[in-house]
Amino acid sequence: MDIQQEGARAIIPSLPYLVELTQRLALGLGHLSTKERQVHCDYFWAQQQTDGGFCGRTTASDLYYTSFALRGLVILGDEYSERAQHAAVYLRDRSQSQASVIDLISLVFASRLLESWTGLSVFEDNSRWPGQVVANLEQLRRADGGYAKSKEGHASSTYQTFLISLTYQLLEIPQPDFQRAVEFVLSQQRDDGGFVEIGVMRRSGTNPTAAAVGVLKILDPLRIEQIRLSVTHYLLGNQTDEGGLRANTQIPIADLLSTYTGLQTLHDIGSADQIDTADVLSYVQSLQQPEGGFFAANWDAIADVEYSFYGVALLGLLIGKRTNEKTG
Incomplete structure (x- = not known):
């Protein structure tokens, strides 16, 4: 999967603190080589489990680690994919x-x-x-x-x-x-x-x-x-x-x-x-x-x-x- 050269998409505009932070990190990471960003994106995706969530040091999906994985993928500029849809299914299930x-x-x-x-x-x-x-x-x-x-x-x-x-x-x-x-x-x-x-x-x-x-x-x-x-x-x-x-x-x-x-x-x-x-x-x-x-x-x-x-x-x-x- 290719990642976007320009880095992450901005987080929702009504959140100035998180907009500023996300954009700051994404802009900086945009100066890394595509290869270096891709290897970290691949690492994060490798932690996704069959239910759509992401794991920590065990193999069980966890909301805490899912949040960190998604944050990492966004600031690295990873492209939207079916795997992101799978993560949404996991989050909907957990919200219930x-x-x-x-x-x-x-x-x-x-x-x-x-x-x-x-x-x-x-x-x-x-x-x-x-x-x-x-x-x-x-x-x-x-x-x-x-x-x-x-x-x-x-x-x-x-x-x-x-x-x-x-x-x-x-x-x-x-x-x-x-x-x-x-x-x-x-x-x-x-x-x-x-x-x-x-x-x-x-x-x-x-x-x-x-x-x-x-x-x-x-x-x-x-x-x-x-x-x-x-x-x-x-x-x-x-x-x-x-x-x-x-x-x-x-x-x-x-x-x-x-x-x-x-x-x-x-x-x-x-x-x-x-x-x-x-x-x-x-x-x-x-x-x-x-x-x-x-x-x-x-x-x-x-x-x-x-x-x-x-x-x-x-x-x-x-x-x-x-x-x-x-x-x-």
Whole structure:
């Protein structure tokens, strides 16, 4: 199958954050050779199962990994095909069954992405489904304005609050009392400049910091300027000698998740020019596999869909920046 030279088709225009992110990654990946993009597309498609879903490190289809696979294929510029229709069948089937909160969120992500890519509507026969999703999400809201990871959870989660803010955008439904979510996120910042996942934590992490900035970018972007310098300082301090970013200061090695979320956040706050991107690119390329896909970190031995998306997305950020510098 050939892939489109120009990269991914834009995600639905009513979602500025996701439009910006998808276009940024797709434009960068457009500078890769067709062969290099194709090998990663082939890797993602190889993870599709007979029911149309995509698997992780097991052979069972999973909504979480299906969402990552579709995101990877879109930013790589893969063409619409019958295999995408097969994925739509899987998503429709799953929308009719009970699902965990993370599966619900993954289902919304994957369905809206597939709709923007192919025009296939997963929810056209179930107009009540978005409202049902919102009802489930609001059961997770806590008194501080954030959202917990489960109905039983007492503490609000920075990352869960980010995912739910994105979900409201994807559903094109205004987030209720969104300013309380903003205030919750701001309360999660610590003296080192980063943000924590749960309020009782003292040590910041790369990924909750990225999630916090994501919430602000979606709900109150004017607030980003007040945290830009402190977040930049924190994230730069998490770049390791390997070139990638680590999850927090207590972990000695980098990983692709932290590297991607950290670098994306530096882009989001206008500080991407302050990190040594040559070292980051070298790290990412060291985890790239000749048959497609990426390892999660130097300790890994098997590529999977989630980390392969992070690897491909990082190439989009890094190759695009390098190309712009050469032509600027």
